[in-house]
Amino acid sequence: MNKKLKLGLLVFFIGLVGVFSSLAMEVPLPEEMEKMISEVFTPLQFKLLSLINPIILLIVTVLIGTLLYDKVSLKLPVLENLIDKNKKALTSGILKFGIIGGVISGILITITAVLFNPILPTEFLEIGENFKPPLITRFLYGGLTEEILIRFGIMTFFVWLLFKISGKLNATVYWIGILVSAIIFGFGHLPFVYAMIDTPTTELLFYIILGNAVGGIVFGWLYWKKGLETAMIGHIFAHIIMLTGENILNI
Numbered sequence: 001m002n003k004k005l006k007l008g009l010l011v012f013f014i015g016l017v018g019v020f021s022s023l024a025m026e027v028p029l030p031e032e033m034e035k036m037i038s039e040v041f042t043p044l045q046f047k048l049l050s051l052i053n054p055i056i057l058l059i060v061t062v063l064i065g066t067l068l069y070d071k072v073s074l075k076l077p078v079l080e081n082l083i084d085k086n087k088k089a090l091t092s093g094i095l096k097f098g099i100i101g102g103v104i105s106g107i108l109i110t111i112t113a114v115l116f117n118p119i120l121p122t123e124f125l126e127i128g129e130n131f132k133p134p135l136i137t138r139f140l141y142g143g144l145t146e147e148i149l150i151r152f153g154i155m156t157f158f159v160w161l162l163f164k165i166s167g168k169l170n171a172t173v174y175w176i177g178i179l180v181s182a183i184i185f186g187f188g189h190l191p192f193v194y195a196m197i198d199t200p201t202t203e204l205l206f207y208i209i210l211g212n213a214v215g216g217i218v219f220g221w222l223y224w225k226k227g228l229e230t231a232m233i234g235h236i237f238a239h240i241i242m243l244t245g246e247n248i249l250n251i
Contacts, residue, residue: 006083007076008066011148015058018145022054023047025137058145061153068160069152072169075227076152097222098230102237105218109211109238110245116207124204127196138243143236146185150216151223151231155181174224182216183209 037046069076077091117125133141159177163169186209193200193208215238223231 003083004066007079008062010079010083011066011076011152012058012062015062015145015148016055018141018143018148019051019054019058021137021140022051024134027131054145054149057149057153061149065148065152065156069156072156072159072163072173074156074159074223076229077227078229091227094226094230095233097226098233099237101218101222101230101234103241105215105234106238106241106245108214108218109242110249112207112211112214113245114249116203116211119203120207121197121201121204123197124193124200135243138239139236142239143232147219147223147228147232147235150181150185151220152228154184155220155223178217178220178224179213182213182220185216186210186212188212 041049078094080087081091155177158180159169159173162173162176166173189208189212190205193204197204215235218238219231219234222234
């Protein structure tokens with residue numbers, strides 16, 4: 001089997017584990033919507049149907065990432081070594097950089113939450129109190145699947161596109177790719193907000209985009225400099241810091 005195909009399948013399987021971890025999550029829905037859904041589907045059926053979109057996105061982003069990542073000198077060193085025993089991709093510093101990046105991003109996200117908390121709508125804060133994804137979903141979907149979707153798929157694509165347009169593969173190209181993918185990640189959370197709240201405030205929308213983009217910038221840098229696995233570790237540790245901050249600061 002082609003080595004790239006093997007790598008793509010391995011990345012897809014890792015992402016799929018994260019997708020299925022979302023079955024452990026209970027998403028609060030508006031009462032009317034919940035009533036309509038319950039008339040057609042059982043809770044388990046609805047949960048299984050909700051996996052379709054992320055699985056399709058996972059397929060698309062894994063395909064893009066697998067085809068393009070090495071064309072722009074991005075890396076998956078641990079997975080590449082598993083697939084190709086002769087490659088010997090550099091893996092030093094992955095854990096250290098991942099933990100440091102995760103702590104930094106977790107602190108920045110927590111500070112953002114503290115600063116915005118007084119101006120966020122009460123309705124949103126109440127939803128936050130009721131919506132607490134389990135650890136397994138935070139770590140597997142957030143840490144693994146989201147990094148595959150956003151960094152391996154979207155960031156890789158934009159870096160490759162800018163490289164093709166400019167003919168250069170320099171720091172500016174990578175930083176634009178990092179920023180664009182981070183902002184897209186922030187905007188990707190807005191449909192959930194609109195589903196929960198009829199008229200979200202400007203402050204709330206800005207908070208959602210900024211709060212998610214802050215972490216995305218750090219994770220993007222980790223992917224660029226040390227590889228996708230480092231970004232995954234960073235994302236997981238960011239959740240650990242965020243959970244600690246939520247418990248200590250009661251946010």
